[in-house]
Amino acid sequence: MRIITLNLNGIRSAARKNFLPWLTRTRADVVCVQELKAQAGDLDDRMRAPGAFRGYFHHAEKKGYSGVGLYCRREPDRVVEGLGNREADAEGRYLRADFGPLSVISVYLPSGSAGAHRQQAKFRFMDHFFPQLKNLAADGREILLCGDWNIAHQEIDLRNWRSNQKNSGFLPEERAWLGRVFDDLRWVDVYRRLHPNTTGEAYTWWSNRGQAYANNVGWRIDYQIATPELAATAKRASIYKQERFSDHAPLTIDYDYPLA
Numbered sequence: 528m529r530i531i532t533l534n535l536n537g538i539r540s541a542a543r544k545n546f547l548p549w550l551t552r553t554r555a556d557v558v559c560v561q562e563l564k565a566q567a568g569d570l571d572d573r574m575r576a577p578g579a580f581r582g583y584f585h586h587a588e589k590k591g592y593s594g595v596g597l598y599c600r601r602e603p604d605r606v607v608e609g610l611g612n613r614e615a616d617a618e619g620r621y622l623r624a625d626f627g628p629l630s631v632i633s634v635y636l637p638s639g640s641a642g643a644h645r646q647q648a649k650f651r652f653m654d655h656f657f658p659q660l661k662n663l664a665a666d667g668r669e670i671l672l673c674g675d676w677n678i679a680h681q682e683i684d685l686r687n688w689r690s691n692q693k694n695s696g697f698l699p700e701e702r703a704w705l706g707r708v709f710d711d712l713r714w715v716d717v718y719r720r721l722h723p724n725t726t727g728e729a730y731t732w733w734s735n736r737g738q739a740y741a742n743n744v745g746w747r748i749d750y751q752i753a754t755p756e757l758a759a760t761a762k763r764a765s766i767y768k769q770e771r772f773s774d775h776a777p778l779t780i781d782y783d784y785p786l787a
Contacts, residue, residue: 528556528781528782528783528784528785528786529553529554529555529556529779529780529781529782530555530556530557530558530559530631530671530673530751530779530780530782531553531555531557531558531559531777531778531779531780532558532559532560532561532633532673532674532675532749532750532751532777532778533558533559533560533561533749533772533773533775533776533777533778534560534561534562534635534674534675534732534749534773534774534775535560535561535562535563535564535772535773535775536562536564536773536774536775537562537563537564537565537773538560538563538564538565538569538570538574538596539564539565539569539574540564540773541772541773542573542574544770544771544772544773545770545772546772546773547573547574547577549770549772550577550578550580550598551577551578551579551580553779555598555600555779556599556600556601556786557597557598557599557600557624557631557786558580558597558598559595559596559597559598559631559632559633559673559674560595560596560597560598560633561594561595561596561633561634561635561674561675562593562594562595562635562675563584563586563587563593563594563595563596563619564591564592564593564594565586565591565594566586566590567584567586570582570584577598579600580598580599580600581598581599581602582596582597582598582599583596583597583598583599583603583606583622583624584596584597584619584622585608585609585616585619585620585621585622586619587617587618587619588617588618588619589617589618592618593618593619593620593635594619594635595619595620595621595622595633595634595635595674596622596633597622597624597631597633599624601626601786603624603625603626604625604626604627605624605625606622606623606624606625607622607623607624607625608621608622608623609621609622610655610656610659612652612655614648614651614652615652615655615656618637619635620634620635620636620637620652621633621634621635622634625668626786626787627786627787628668628669628787629668629669629670629671629757629784629786629787630663630668630669630670630671631670631671631673632670632671632672632673632674633673633674634672634673634674634676635674635675636649636652636653636656636674636675636676636677636678637649637652637677638677638695638696639677639695639696639698640694640695640696645695646695649677649695649701650700653701653704657704657707657708657712660672660708660712660714661712664712664713664714664754668754669753669754669756669757669784670753670754670757671751671752671753671754671757672714672750672751672752672753673750673751673752673778674749674750675732675748675749675775676705676748676749676750676752677695677696677748678696678697678701678702678704678705678748679691679696679697679702679746679747679748680702680705680706680709680716680719680747681702683724683725683726683729684729684746684747684748685697685730685745685746685747686727686730686743686744686745686746687744696746696748708752713755714752714753714754715752715753715754715755715758716750716752717750717751717752717753717758717761717764717780718747718750718751718764718778718780720758720761721761721763721764721780722764727743727745728766729747729766730743730745730746730747730766730776731745731746731747731748731749731766731775731776731778732745732746732747732748732749732774732775732776733745733746733774734774735774740771740774749775749776749778750778751764751778751780757782757784760782760783760784761780761781761782761783762781762782762783763779763780763781764778764779764780764781765778765779766778766779767779
């Protein structure tokens with residue numbers, strides 16, 4: 528089973544950069560995407576069903592903002608939009624597809640970089656999401672949460688960690704919260720399970736400012752986070768940088784687990 532996650536930074540922009548032809552060549556079973564920046568009416572037929580995939584989407588109410596999607600090679604048994612939280616669901620941040628005993632979820636945590644009001648929205652999302660993660664962990668299903676979590680967990684997860692300790696995405700409160708997700712709730716950071724010490728090769732996002740991409744001044748904020756038994760089946764992880772569809776790079780992980 529091959530799963531990919533990618534923040535598109537706008538599906539229409541990514542489509543102009545050949546995201547869709549690449550998608551059809553990936554041999555993925557499910558591709559989780561975030562930051563659609565589009566409403567349902569903005570999507571053309573290629574975006575809804577590229578090649579052998581069918582797309583499922585949870586759009587934000589605000590035009591040109593947020594939104595998540597799942598491209599599935601086989602039809603899910605069930606698709607669930609939203610977390611049941613008014614603020615989060617209005618921003619289109621959570622979409623789940625069930626395949627037998629497995630659930631694959633595309634999730635997009637808020638960024639707090641736009642100012643204090645957005646950082647508070649991020650903290651509210653985290654407060655609501657943590658008990659949801661606890662319930663999911665106790666559900667008895669194998670679950671994979673893929674997406675842009677907008678948090679770099681450890682110092683090795685970004686190039687300039689010292690100068691970013693007071694910036695959104697690397698705040699002590701955010702890192703501690705993600706640590707609790709892993710340590711207290713027993714969710715597994717699958718990339719780190721396979722590559723526990725990798726630094727620069729692990730980055731998935733680069734600022735558009737300056738020469739961040741050229742100089743590899745990046746952050747690892749895109750994750751595949753799984754229940755322990757599913758995570759134990761992960762065999763290979765890679766970050767695709769041969770083409771750029773976005774300011775993020777696709778994270779691909781292969782699992783020795785059948786998609787029902």
